[in-house]
Amino acid sequence: MPPASDLPPVSAAVVVAGLVKQFGRFAALRGVNAQFAPGRLYAILGDNGAGKTTLLRALAGLTPPTRGSISMLGTTDLRSVCGQLGYMAHPSLLYEEMSGMENLGYFARLYDVKNSDQRCADVIRAVKLDPSLTRPVGQYSQGMRQRMSLARALLNDPKILLLDEPFSNVDLRSARGMVNLLTGLRAAGKTIFVVTHQASLLEGAADEFVWMEAGQIVSRTSDLQHQETR
Amino acid sequence: MSTVASLTRATLAKDLRLEWRSKDAINSMLFFSLLVVVIFSFSFDPTAEESRHIAGGLVWVAFLFAAVVALNQTWAREMRNQVLDAYRVSPAPPNALFLAKVIGNFIFVTVLQALMTPLFIVFYNLRALGPAYQLPIVAALGTWAMVVNGTFFAAMSLRTRSREIMLPLLLFPISIPALLAMVEATGAILTGEFSARFWIVLLAAYDVVFTIASLFLFGFVLQAE
Numbered sequence: 061m062p063p064a065s066d067l068p069p070v071s072a073a074v075v076v077a078g079l080v081k082q083f084g085r086f087a088a089l090r091g092v093n094a095q096f097a098p099g100r101l102y103a104i105l106g107d108n109g110a111g112k113t114t115l116l117r118a119l120a121g122l123t124p125p126t127r128g129s130i131s132m133l134g135t136t137d138l139r140s141v142c143g144q145l146g147y148m149a150h151p152s153l154l155y156e157e158m159s160g161m162e163n164l165g166y167f168a169r170l171y172d173v174k175n176s177d178q179r180c181a182d183v184i185r186a187v188k189l190d191p192s193l194t195r196p197v198g199q200y201s202q203g204m205r206q207r208m209s210l211a212r213a214l215l216n217d218p219k220i221l222l223l224d225e226p227f228s229n230v231d232l233r234s235a236r237g238m239v240n241l242l243t244g245l246r247a248a249g250k251t252i253f254v255v256t257h258q259a260s261l262l263e264g265a266a267d268e269f270v271w272m273e274a275g276q277i278v279s280r281t282s283d284l285q286h287q288e289t290r
Numbered sequence: 291m292s293t294v295a296s297l298t299r300a301t302l303a304k305d306l307r308l309e310w311r312s313k314d315a316i317n318s319m320l321f322f323s324l325l326v327v328v329i330f331s332f333s334f335d336p337t338a339e340e341s342r343h344i345a346g347g348l349v350w351v352a353f354l355f356a357a358v359v360a361l362n363q364t365w366a367r368e369m370r371n372q373v374l375d376a377y378r379v380s381p382a383p384p385n386a387l388f389l390a391k392v393i394g395n396f397i398f399v400t401v402l403q404a405l406m407t408p409l410f411i412v413f414y415n416l417r418a419l420g421p422a423y424q425l426p427i428v429a430a431l432g433t434w435a436m437v438v439n440g441t442f443f444a445a446m447s448l449r450t451r452s453r454e455i456m457l458p459l460l461l462f463p464i465s466i467p468a469l470l471a472m473v474e475a476t477g478a479i480l481t482g483e484f485s486a487r488f489w490i491v492l493l494a495a496y497d498v499v500f501t502i503a504s505l506f507l508f509g510f511v512l513q514a515e
Contacts, residue, residue, distance in 0.1 A: 120379050123515060143381040153376040155304070155367075157311045169300040170380040172293075196311075212376065 072131075073098035073220060073251040074119065079128035081114050081275075088114040090275035091128070096253070098219075101246040103262045103284075104255045106272035112255040113150070115272070116222050119253065120147045133219065143171060146218035150225050152209040156198030160184055160208045161191055164215055171216035183211040188237050202229035210238060214245075221245065221252040227261055239265050259284055294386045301390035306397070308367060315360040315398050322359055323406045326352040331413040341414040346476030349410055350469060353403060354436055358458055360398045361440040364391050365448050374448075377512075384509040388441065392504075395437040403429060419482030424490065428475045431493040435468035438497065442504040445511050468496045 074096040081089040089111045096102060104112045117123040119130060121138035133141045147153075154163045161180055168176035181191040187207040197208060210226055221242075227235040235258070243265045246252055254262060259269065263284045271279045309315055330348055368374040377387055410416060418425065440461050447456035475489035 122375055122378055124513075139381075142379055145379060147375070147379045149372055149375055151372040153373050154371055155308060155373055156370065157308050158304075162307070166300060166304045167376060167380070169297060170377065170382040172381075 072096060073133060075131040076115075076119075077129050077131075079115070079118060079130065080126045081111075081118060081123060082126045087275055089118065089125075092275070092277055094270070094277055094280075096251060098251050099246065099249045100267040101242060101252040101254065101262070101265060102268050102270050103259055103266040104253055104270045104272060105257075105259050110272040111275040112272050113224055114275075116147075116224050116253060116255050119220075120145060120222050122147075141220075143216060144219040146213035146216060146221040148209050148213040148221075148223045148226055150228070152197065152205045153212060154197045154205065154208060157196050159194050159196055160189060160200075160211070161193075163197060163208070164212060167212055167215055173216060179215065180211075183214045184208070186214065186241060187211045188234065203231055203234055206230050207234065207238065210241075219250060221250055223253065224255045225257070226254060227256055227258045235261055294383055294389070297382050297386035298389045298393070301387055302393050305364070305367075305390060305394040309394070309398065314367075315363040316401060318359040318363070319356040319398065319402045320405065323352050323356045323402060324409070326355070327406065327409050327413055341416055342419070342480040343477060345410065345414050345416055345480055346473040348414070349407075349476065350432065350472045352406070353399065353433070354462075354465065354469065356402060357395070357399050357433075357436050357440055358461065360395055360402075361437070361444040361461075362454055362457060364395055364441065365444050369448065374512075384512040385505050387512065388445075388505065388508040391441045391445075392434075392438050392501075395441055396433055399433050399437060400429075403433065416480060418480050420479040420486065422479065424479050424486050425476070427490060428472060428479065428486065428493065431490065431497055432468065432472035432475075434497050435472070435493060435500065436465065438501050438504055439464055439468075442500075442508060442511070445508065449515070468493060471496065 072095040076092050076094045079089050079092040080087060092111075092115060104115065106112050114123060118125055119132070121142055129136050130138060132138055133144060135141055155166075158166070161184070164180035164184065165176060168180055173179050184191040187210050189204060189207055189211065197205060200208065206226060206229060210223070213221060213223065226238060230238065239261055242252055242254070246267075254266070256262065267282065269281050269284050270277055271281075334344075368377070440457070443460040443464075444453075444457050447453040447460060450456045471489040471493040475486040475493065478484050478486035478489065
């Protein structure tokens, strides 16, 4: 499998074919087929248990599919493109005993980020937090943790961003700030997937609303109103 | 290779910083070992000669049980807020994480040994009649054997429901050859009755085999669901 950097430009950033994920006898994903274009913002919606988080984890390479395939940036070897992914989970993925800068400094090493101190400070400021904050993340409010978690996902300047519930427990003003940031990133050519229950926040920002039900994608629309009246 | 070394250093520095701030592992290990020393000293009242024969077993069993506490802590820290997933989605090699954890645990257990050995010497009236310079070699090889397997099996039992029980169940049987070598080598050095050379070579071979096997298999363990 050629490394992602050597591959020609692709028309679809992500291609999912016949994706099935079973946990024991329970099928969380039941044959998902979809193509996602680069430089677009996708809101993935659905009830609890619809398979949104499992799909996102599968795209991140954290949950190996039972059947089917995922192609990302032109390769099915997800490990070779993991440096170009940014992943934000429902939990913060941060060490509670360390400050925001210390956390990001460590993750910058994992991604071999150049000029890491400057980059860490920049992404912290981008999510409207203060890089000079020395208190440990464990003492942050839930909203601050969410924003620091988003900063961590942005650290490696990823081409594809996978965000699971980024707005949960975030106040409305901060959530709108996060949406503006995502809109800017989309304009810069990033492909963004946002799993959320707060779809209205992404109205006007998302290019497509992808609705999941019982482990399958049941509709894709550009208009949230249309989707909600299905 | 340099990436692995550099990431091992970064992860080790992060783990030492976390331990310095929380003191989770070192405090639990210290209290546990202290209890073992005190309880054993009340339970037995051996003469100096008897002590030399049983001390190897007592010391290593105490350190092995205490190490299990640290080994559980080392991965529990990565499971809080699912931070381990952040490592799994990164391009960082799994071996760097494993080596950092092993070296970190080695440091914690060595600190514990440095603090507890004087107590063992006082409580059990110990004095080596054999070549005492071999004791640090046995300690280093024995500790490495404990932590390399312990770190690997702690990672394996990470996602099981009762990981605190699962770790000793997996670790202790496979540690029997190493434990036997540690106890026999320590006994040989303390009593001076026979040479510890064979047991030291066995420990070294055990360390090499299990370090290579763990490094080879850890990637599969890390990526498992």
